Amino acid sequence: MTNYVALSYLDLALASVFVLINAAISVALELGIHRRMFIAAVRTVVQLSLMGLLLTALFSAVSLLWTAVAASVMVVFAGREIAVRQERPLGGLWSYGIGTGCMMTGSLLVTVFALTTALRPNPWYDPKYAIPLLGMILGNAMTGIALGLQGMTTGLVAQRAAVEAQLMLGANRRTAMGPVIRLALRNALMPIINSMSVAGIVSLPGMMTGQILGGVAPADAVKYQILIMFLIAGGTGIGAMTAVIAVSNRLTDSRHRLRLDRLAPNRG
Amino acid sequence: MAAMLEIVGLHRVGLEPASFTLDRGSCMAVRGPSGAGKSLLLRAIADLDPNEGHVALDGRQRSDIPAPDWRRQVLYLPAQSGWWADTVGDHFSDWRAAVPLLNELGLPDESGAWPIARCSTGELARLALVRALMREPKVLLLDEPTAALDAATVKAVEALLRGRIKAGVSALWVTHDSLQVARVADRSLTVEAGVVRESPKS
Numbered sequence: 001m002t003n004y005v006a007l008s009y010l011d012l013a014l015a016s017v018f019v020l021i022n023a024a025i026s027v028a029l030e031l032g033i034h035r036r037m038f039i040a041a042v043r044t045v046v047q048l049s050l051m052g053l054l055l056t057a058l059f060s061a062v063s064l065l066w067t068a069v070a071a072s073v074m075v076v077f078a079g080r081e082i083a084v085r086q087e088r089p090l091g092g093l094w095s096y097g098i099g100t101g102c103m104m105t106g107s108l109l110v111t112v113f114a115l116t117t118a119l120r121p122n123p124w125y126d127p128k129y130a131i132p133l134l135g136m137i138l139g140n141a142m143t144g145i146a147l148g149l150q151g152m153t154t155g156l157v158a159q160r161a162a163v164e165a166q167l168m169l170g171a172n173r174r175t176a177m178g179p180v181i182r183l184a185l186r187n188a189l190m191p192i193i194n195s196m197s198v199a200g201i202v203s204l205p206g207m208m209t210g211q212i213l214g215g216v217a218p219a220d221a222v223k224y225q226i227l228i229m230f231l232i233a234g235g236t237g238i239g240a241m242t243a244v245i246a247v248s249n250r251l252t253d254s255r256h257r258l259r260l261d262r263l264a265p266n267r268g
Numbered sequence: 269m270a271a272m273l274e275i276v277g278l279h280r281v282g283l284e285p286a287s288f289t290l291d292r293g294s295c296m297a298v299r300g301p302s303g304a305g306k307s308l309l310l311r312a313i314a315d316l317d318p319n320e321g322h323v324a325l326d327g328r329q330r331s332d333i334p335a336p337d338w339r340r341q342v343l344y345l346p347a348q349s350g351w352w353a354d355t356v357g358d359h360f361s362d363w364r365a366a367v368p369l370l371n372e373l374g375l376p377d378e379s380g381a382w383p384i385a386r387c388s389t390g391e392l393a394r395l396a397l398v399r400a401l402m403r404e405p406k407v408l409l410l411d412e413p414t415a416a417l418d419a420a421t422v423k424a425v426e427a428l429l430r431g432r433i434k435a436g437v438s439a440l441w442v443t444h445d446s447l448q449v450a451r452v453a454d455r456s457l458t459v460e461a462g463v464v465r466e467s468p469k470s
Contacts, residue, residue, distance in 0.1 A: 165350030165396075168314065169403055170340030179352055255315055256335040 058127040067127040082146045088153040106239025144188040144236035151184025152247040173252040188240035278321035286464035295439040297453035305462040310409040314344035343405035349396035351384045389416040408439040
């Protein structure tokens with residue numbers, strides 16, 4: 001695979017003009033986001049460069065231990081990202097714990113599945129396959145899991161009277177929370193359904209585009225992309241389901257009471 | 269008469285330990301200023317919030333009974349009713365069986381098709397009462413069941429509930445109306461700053 005155009009740093013500097021244009025718009029229209037735009041752009045450069053160095057080292061080592069360490073670090077960061085996105089987080093470290101736990105269950109399950117069935121690199125944990133695969137699944141499943149968690153916590157707060165009305169009439173907690181659970185899961189799965197619906201028509205997904213630019217035949221790149229889409233759907237579904245069940249357990253107790261006192265105190 | 273609901277040292281945040289018994293087929297008024305803990309007491313009996321103490325129904329400890337079964341028998345009717353579906357009828361498992369009771373409270377047969385969002389507070393209060401009675405509870409924990417109603421409807425609701433009490437249902441009835449206490453209750457509890465004590469019926 002040498003038939004691709006390598007980029008020089010000058011090329012990147014040239015493209016950064018667009019970031020500068022955005023910053024200029026922010027200054028001109030007093031949007032007040034030029035500073036954050038600048039920091040985000042710098043973070044992109046620094047984080048991705050570090051990732052590049054790390055991947056180079058990781059790919060040459062092909063060690064199960066180091067691949068696992070890299071995967072764990074990615075999962076932990078994804079869990080943190082889920083926790084900070086919550087409007088009404090659970091008290092203590094529960095949002096963080098549930099977010100990380102569900103990312104781990106959902107993403108690792110489908111990643112290992114793909115590595116041992118469809119891709120079968122040798123060895124199966126070859127970081128050249130495992131890490132990019134996990135990264136793509138994490139990035140997308142994260143959104144779904146964050147939405148699922150959010151849907152549960154805000155839904156139970158908003159629907160408290162409706163949920164408790166069912167409990168008062170003798171419903172068990174699963175039945176009483178049913179409407180909230182269903183809505184939270186629907187919201188969690190909507191993004192992946194939407195992106196599968198428009199794939200190839202509106203959007204050419206990033207990985208496929210990358211492979212084509214890298215010289216892979218479009219038909220092969222498409223197959224990879226379909227595999228990834230299905231894996232993302234699986235990871236999101238398993239992760240969001242686990243997250244919703246975990247929250248529904250945490251916010252009720254064995255006497256089937258709604259325990260909103262276990263949410264973190266409202267900051268707003 | 270056998271004691272039906274027995275409460276010993278029931279307490280929770282905002283409520284000092286309370287002890288009393290409620291006989292079968294009797295109605296006890298619960299009175300006291302707003303925010304004194306009347307609803308906290310009723311919610312604690314229904315086991316809707318974390319609480320401690322001994323609560324028993326017909327000699328059976330509450331802790332030995334699964335919470336959903338307990339709440340079906342010792343049913344809390346809040347001052348503000350909650351609704352989980354779009355229309356009135358969706359909240360009843362057997363609408364036709366509920367119709368006679370609804371009629372008794374001045375609600376027409378076709379109220380089942382009413383959207384919840386368009387019902388008045390008074391209509392919702394009566395619908396919630398019927399919804400609760402359909403579960404055939406042994407003990408009713410009534411939190412100002414007539415606060416949102418006009419005089420004629422108050423009479424109908426009182427008549428319906430008095431009939432149930434006469435048939436053996438026990439009730440704790442939160443009210444601010446001393447005339448209503450005289451009409452429906454045979455004993456009276458006062459809740460003040462979280463302290464529950466039996467008071468002379470006035």
